[in-house]
Amino acid sequence: MxxxxxxxxxxxxxxxxxxxxxxxxxxxxxxxxxxxxxxxxxxxxxxxxxxxxxxxxxxxxxxxxxxxxxxxxxxxxxxxxxxxxxxxxxxxQGGAPTAPIAIPIPPSSTPSTTATTKKNWDAIEKEAVKAEEDEKLEGDAAVNKMFQKIYADASDDVRRAMMKSYSESNGTVLSTNWNEISKKKTETQPPACMEYKKF
The missing domain is CATH 2.60.40.790 (Immunoglobulin-like)
Known part of the structure; x- marks a missing residue:
């Protein structure tokens, strides 16, 4: 496998x-x-x-x-x-179970000490999440991940500012300043070498 x-x-x-x-x-x-x-x-x-x-x-x-x-x-x-x-x-194949069921011991037998291991799934999940967070991304994937983290950790005002500025500017402006963004419409600001046209 x-x-x-x-x-x-x-x-x-x-x-x-x-x-x-x-x-x-x-x-x-x-x-x-x-x-x-x-x-x-x-x-x-x-x-x-x-x-x-x-x-x-x-x-x-x-x-x-x-x-x-x-x-x-x-x-x-x-x-x-x-x-x-x-x-x-x-x-x-597949190995012995991580948490074997208990087998009854006859009264005449001397019980032996058996160590059973159990998986700590919470720790495994945290480890997997950490590995995902530590993954090295490049280009657009790295930028998207950075913006996702900013948005996830932001206050309600910062989220509102990000959503309003991004949608009103057709994806050309992303602001976290709600005090500024809330007062007026965010205009489209294409890169210096480009011109924005409506179709």
């Missing part, structure tokens, strides 16, 4: 939850198919994000899908409740 998004999974007595670390996937563009042979395929449009044959059977028509800004989460109800899956896929 080279080139595909990273994934993780965990299980409870009743469910297996598959998490695919793909950002900002619209729910209506995320397609999950589970065949009668337990093969699962997750797509965004025509792009395959994940596929494989599951370790055991699930209720094919009873799964749920949730898409957030950081990930896709697919909850698969187990056909056999309380069954422990040793891996996500039948060929052993």
């Amino acid at each position: 080279t080139g595909r998004p990273r994934h993780d999974w965990f299980q409870s007595d009743s469910d297996v939850v598959l998490t695919i670390l793909k950002r900002n996937v619209p729910l209506d563009d995320c397609h999950v198919e589970i065949s009668n042979e337990n093969k699962i395929t997750v797509k965004q449009g025509d792009e395959i994000l994940f596929e494989g044959t599951l370790f055991s059977e699930v209720k094919n028509n009873d799964f749920t899908v949730q898409c957030t800004t950081a990930k896709i989460e697919i909850r698969l109800p187990k056909l056999i409740r309380h069954q422990r899956w040793n891996s996500l896929l039948s060929d052993g």
